[in-house]
Amino acid sequence: MAATFADxxxxxxxxxxxxxxxxxxxxxLRLIERSQLAITDVSLVAVTEQFLTYVxxxxxxxxxxxxxxxxxxxRLVLLKSRSLLPRPSAxxxxxxxxxxxxxxxxxRAIKEASLQLAEWDAKGDxxxxxxxxxxxxxxxxxxxxxxxHEANLLARALRRRLSIAPxxxxxxxxxxxxxxxxxxERVLTKLHGKGAINFSEVQxxxxxRNEVLTAFLAxxxxxxxxxxxxxxxxxxxxxxxxRNSDEPAALSGALASxxxxx
Amino acid sequence: MTDLVLDxxxxxxxxxANGTNTHQGQLAFEIPGEAPAGQELMALVEALLxxxxxxxxxxxxxxxxxxxxxxxxxxxxEIEADSNRGWIIVRYGETVQLSTAPRFAGHVRRFLGLERxxxxxxxxxxxxxxxxxxxxxxxxxxxxxxxxxxSGVLSTLxxxxxxxxxxxxxxxxxxxxxxxxxxxxxxxxxxxxxxxPPLGLVDGRDISTALQSAIAAAEPPAEEVDEQPAP
Numbered sequence: 001m002a003a004t005f006a007d008x009x010x011x012x013x014x015x016x017x018x019x020x021x022x023x024x025x026x027x028x029l030r031l032i033e034r035s036q037l038a039i040t041d042v043s044l045v046a047v048t049e050q051f052l053t054y055v056x057x058x059x060x061x062x063x064x065x066x067x068x069x070x071x072x073x074x075r076l077v078l079l080k081s082r083s084l085l086p087r088p089s090a091x092x093x094x095x096x097x098x099x100x101x102x103x104x105x106x107x108r109a110i111k112e113a114s115l116q117l118a119e120w121d122a123k124g125d126x127x128x129x130x131x132x133x134x135x136x137x138x139x140x141x142x143x144x145x146x147x148x149h150e151a152n153l154l155a156r157a158l159r160r161r162l163s164i165a166p167x168x169x170x171x172x173x174x175x176x177x178x179x180x181x182x183x184x185e186r187v188l189t190k191l192h193g194k195g196a197i198n199f200s201e202v203q204x205x206x207x208x209r210n211e212v213l214t215a216f217l218a219x220x221x222x223x224x225x226x227x228x229x230x231x232x233x234x235x236x237x238x239x240x241x242x243r244n245s246d247e248p249a250a251l252s253g254a255l256a257s258x259x260x261x262x
Numbered sequence: 263m264t265d266l267v268l269d270x271x272x273x274x275x276x277x278x279a280n281g282t283n284t285h286q287g288q289l290a291f292e293i294p295g296e297a298p299a300g301q302e303l304m305a306l307v308e309a310l311l312x313x314x315x316x317x318x319x320x321x322x323x324x325x326x327x328x329x330x331x332x333x334x335x336x337x338x339x340e341i342e343a344d345s346n347r348g349w350i351i352v353r354y355g356e357t358v359q360l361s362t363a364p365r366f367a368g369h370v371r372r373f374l375g376l377e378r379x380x381x382x383x384x385x386x387x388x389x390x391x392x393x394x395x396x397x398x399x400x401x402x403x404x405x406x407x408x409x410x411x412x413s414g415v416l417s418t419l420x421x422x423x424x425x426x427x428x429x430x431x432x433x434x435x436x437x438x439x440x441x442x443x444x445x446x447x448x449x450x451x452x453x454x455x456x457x458x459p460p461l462g463l464v465d466g467r468d469i470s471t472a473l474q475s476a477i478a479a480a481e482p483p484a485e486e487v488d489e490q491p492a493p
Contacts (some may be wrong), residue, residue, distance in 0.1 A: 025409035068410050106476040113459070115387075117387045117390055117450060127360045127363070128374070256400040
C-alpha cells in the first residue's frame with residue numbers, strides 16, 4: 001500500500017480521491033514503533049529491510065516522492081553497511097549516524113505536537129476578535145443627515161434672529177493696490193531727498209512682488225521721460241538711479257507730465 | 263518686540279516643567295480625575311481593549327489609562343486569570359488583544375454567520391508545529407525536519423493567514439523565514455505561544471537538541487535562492 005487516500009467523495013456528488021503520501025520519516029517512524037524499538041541507529045538498521053520493501057512498492061508514486069524515499073533509504077543502507085563492517089575509528093562515524101536519529105527524534109516530537117494541534121483544530125474552539133473597522137465609520141463619503149422642520153418654524157426662527165441684532169454687514173478687506181503713478185511719486189520723493197538711490201532701496205519699501213514689479217515699471221517710465229539716469233554695472237547687479245543732470249527741470253515736471261500722459 | 267517674545271518662551275517652559283502637569287512625560291492629554299485602581303482599573307483596561315480596533319500594546323494602554331505599564335501588566339494577568347469572562351487576552355509579541363473566549367466559538371460562529379473552517383491536513387499541522395515551536399524557520403529547515411517537500415503546505419498556511427514571512431535568514435540566498443501569526447493563536451483558541459505544551463522527551467532524549475541538529479542539517483541548496491513555492 002503506497003498511499004492513503006483522503007476522501008472528498010461527498011462534495012456535490014463528485015468522486016474526488018487525492019492521494020496523500022506518507023513521508024519517508026513517517027514510514028520509518030511507524031516501522032520502528034511497530035517493532036517497539038527506541039529510536040537509535042541500531043533500530044534503524046533493524047528496519048532497513050522493511051523500509052526498502054516499502055520503497056519497492058512505491059512504483060506508481062510521483063518521482064518527487066520516490067526521490068524523498070530514496071534519500072532516506074540510501075542513508076539507511078549506509079548505516080547498515082557501516083554496522084556490518086568493523087569500524088577503525090568510531091568517533092568519526094558517530095555524527096553521521098546521529099543525523100538520521102536526530103531527525104527522526106525531532107520528527108516524532110513535532111508529530112506529537114501536531115497531534116495536539118489536530119485535537120484543538122477538530123474541537124474548533126477558536127477565538128474571535130472584532131472585525132476591523134467595526135467601531136470607526138468607513139472612510140467613504142458620509143451621507144448627509146436630513147433634518148425635518150416645518151417651514152413656519154424656520155421662518156419664525158429667522159425672524160427672531162433678525163429681531164435680536166441686525167446682521168453685521170460683511171466687510172471684505174482687500175489688499176491696497178499701489179498704482180504706477182503712486183510708485184513714480186514714491187521713487188521721485190526718495191530721489192529728491194538723496195539725489196541718488198539704489199533700486200534695492202526702492203524694492204525694500206515694497207510689500208509684495210507686485211509692488212516690486214510696479215516699482216521697476218516706474219523706473220522704466222522715468223527713464224523714458226529722461227527724468228532719471230539708471231546704470232547697472234553687471235547682470236542682476238544693483239541698479240543705480242540718479243537725477244538726470246542734463247535736464248534739471250525734468251524731475252519736477254515728471255509728475256505733472258506723467259499724469260497728463262496717462 | 264519679537265526678540266522679547268522669543269526670550270520669554272524658555273522661561274515659560276521652565277515654569278511649566280516645574281508645574282504639576284508633567285508627572286508623566288509621555289502623556290499627550292490630561293487625564294480627567296485621578297488614575298483608577300483595583301476593580302475600576304480592570305474595567306477601564308477592558309474598555310480600552312474593547313475600543314481598540316487592532317492589537318495594542320501595554321504602553322498604549324498605560325498611556326490611555328494614565329497608569330504605569332507595570333500596573334497594566336498586573337491587570338491583564340488578572341483579567342486573564344478570571345475564567346468567568348466572555349473574553350480572553352491574546353498576547354502575541356508585544357501586542358495584546360481582546361478576543362472571545364474559545365468555549366463560545368460555536369455561538370460566535372452562529373452569531374456572525376461563519377462557517378467552520380475546513381480542518382487542517384496532517385501535513386499542514388506538522389508544518390505549523392515546526393514553525394510554532396522553532397520560529398523563525400526557513401522552508402529548507404522545515405523540510406529538514408519533515409523529510410518531505412513542504413512548499414505546497416506552506417502556501418496553504420500562508421493563504422489561511424496562519425503563517426507569515428517574518429524575515430530573511432542571513433545566509434546564501436537570504437531564504438525567507440516563516441513564523442506563526444496572531445490568527446494562529448486565535449484559530450486554536452490559545453492566549454499566547456506559551457500555551458503550547460512543551461515538546462516532550464522522546465526515548466529519554468532532549469527534543470530541542472534533536473530539533474536543532476535536524477534544522478542545522480538543512481543546508482540551503484543552490485536553487486533555494488528564490489524561495490517561491492513551486493506551482
